[in-house]
Amino acid sequence: MLSSRILTTVEAHAEGEPGRVITGGLPNITGASVFEKMQNMQALHDDIRLLMLREPRGNPGLCCNALVPPCDPDADMGFIIMEQTEYPPMSGSNTICVVTVLLETGILPMSEPLTNLTLEAPAGLIKVRATCLNGKVTAVEFRNVPAFAMHLDAIIDVPSIGPIKVDIAWGGMFFVLADADAIGLSLDPDNGSEITRVSEALLHATKEQLPVVHPENPNITGPTLTNLWARPTDPETDGRGAITISTGPFDPDHPNEASGILDRSPCGTGTCAKMAVLHARGILKLGQTYVNAGPLGTTFSGRIIEETFVGPYPGIVPSLAGQGWICGHSNYTLDPSDPFPKGYTVGDMW
Incomplete structure (x- = not known):
């Protein structure tokens, strides 16, 4: 199989809202803060957002998140949020999806009954408390930006x-x-x-x-x-x-x-x-x-x-x-000959 890009994702949803999380395959995204990294991704790597959210790999109701190294020393992980027409500075449902994926897949260590962690969103630092039982995140509570x-x-x-x-x-x-x-x-x-x-x-x-x-x-x-x-x-x-x-x-x-x-x-x-x-x-x-x-x-x-x-x-x-739930694990590929490297939208459902 010939691929010019392979992205590894975990599929999740928070109270019904789907929030795909990219865990591997991203290019180097630079910036002195996650907000600057978001701007860098928007300027130089927006093809990833389009590839993930548009058909045939995405759908109109889907959101996506890119895990990135944090810039603030107090943060455990950074994430960039992607929606159909913008890069939101913050999102509650996507934060819940990201926390669920980070802990349930072992990217960050889980402690039961409570795991405390700090995420760096483009909007700033987000303090999180996750309730955990038998390897499952049963609730995510976070201190949002003002x-x-x-x-x-x-x-x-x-x-x-x-x-x-x-x-x-x-x-x-x-x-x-x-x-x-x-x-x-x-x-x-x-x-x-x-x-x-x-x-x-x-x-x-x-x-x-x-x-x-x-x-x-x-x-x-x-x-x-x-x-x-x-x-x-x-x-x-x-x-x-x-x-x-x-x-x-x-x-x-x-x-x-x-x-x-x-x-x-x-x-x-x-x-x-x-x-x-x-x-x-x-x-x-x-x-x-x-x-x-x-x-x-x-x-x-x-x-x-x-x-x-x-x-x-x-x-x-x-x-x-x-609360969030993991509902799948995927690898998405891009064949160099694919006529839709940035996906597509069709007026019947978009």
Whole structure:
């Protein structure tokens, strides 16, 4: 078999959201921090992201992670997160997948009943506590980067829909958040096509009308995801969320044809962004827990562990907890004669 590239991966998911982890076959990715390594990968090795996430090796709902040596001496491992249209600085579900893979495959040593480790994400250091039993990671809880609300109750004019009241918040990524009930939109997963259509139109209208820049890193801009929320239906939870991840470019002349896909999990960074909004409104207090349900009914549990500032913005330091599962081990190859070295997308599902 002739191959110009061989990538070894572990397939995993966190509360339903798939997060492939590349454990071998990467080129040398340079940088003085994992954020710089992410920039280096984006500039020089983006073909790996496309190869892994697009068909025939990937699918629209898939995320991918590249394990890299950390740059911070306090970190045990670094990882770069890859999604269909961007390199997120942070992701809760992908963090949970990475921790599960690192410990259950023995890349990092597991201690039972608790394993403490530190990961370096592009957004910074992530302190992790993994609960372990009989070689299995049964829960992952981590201290996320500070979250904050940048705008509350802004009005965005969305073409073909009308004015929508939104919040913009950072939870490790920038989200535009809106009340699905106020829009008249059901968050039933069977309504996924309409959820993603409205979400993509809202996202790109917000990008045009109210773009944001992280106050401590001007290279991080947004918003890049939509977070529609609704009241809980399960008494054991505090709310529901439907996060849409873009899967293709947006054409302003055809806003109803924008492509996106629902995050299958409750979305870790989206949960933290929602908590920051609730805290900014005085609804969620220091020490309180917020249990967020995703489209599949699975949950992430967040808690405010500190109050802080991010630049001029009052914010929180949230923790987030959930579980991951390994579901496969793979070797992906690229034949030099393959006509699709960067994969492909087709309009029927992208």
